[in-house]
Amino acid sequence: MxxxxxxxxxxxxxxxxxxxxxxxxxxxxxxxxxxxxxxxxxxxxxxxxxxxxxxxxxxxxxxxxxxxxxxxxxxxxxxGWSPDRLPVSFAIQAGAHAGPGPIETHGFALLPSDAPVNRSKSFLRPKDLRSTAIRFRDG
Structure with a gap:
């Protein structure tokens, strides 16, 4: 097309x-x-x-x-997400998640207070956690 x-x-x-x-x-x-x-x-x-x-x-x-x-x-x-209507799930299931809306994009990570996480914003992105885990693993 x-x-x-x-x-x-x-x-x-x-x-x-x-x-x-x-x-x-x-x-x-x-x-x-x-x-x-x-x-x-x-x-x-x-x-x-x-x-x-x-x-x-x-x-x-x-x-x-x-x-x-x-x-x-x-x-x-x-x-299944839009700003002007309720989210829908295309699969038959009891719930859905991971849409781009403000509620679905919030998350949390339980980390020690001294975890050496590098971040460029006031929140963490998955890549921040990944790079921290790799640095920790590689010592």
């Missing part, structure tokens, strides 16, 4: 088939998130999509772009 055809299919999935969000891979390090509320260029329009109160809007937008460009992803990624 051409880019325009993918955008039409993504719009149909959102507006006619009630898929909350479709992320369409774009050239370069970018993607387009389509919801019933509009189209959002990622990562540039992260706060428009996720809201001013999302504590990790920029990081989540960057992660969604990475997911859309992953070698095992298709040209479109379907998401």
């Amino acid at each position: 051409t880019c325009q055809q993918r955008l039409r299919v993504a719009s149909s999935l959102v507006h006619e088939h009630q898929v909350p969000m479709v992320i369409v891979r774009q050239p370069g390090p970018s993607a387009l998130a389509i919801t019933s509320g509009g189209r959002y260029k990622l990562p540039q329009e992260s706060t428009k999509l996720f809201g001013d109160d999302h504590p990790f809007a920029d990081e989540v937008a960057t992660d969604l772009v990475r997911v859309s460009h992953h070698r095992d992803s298709g040209k479109m990624v379907l998401s």
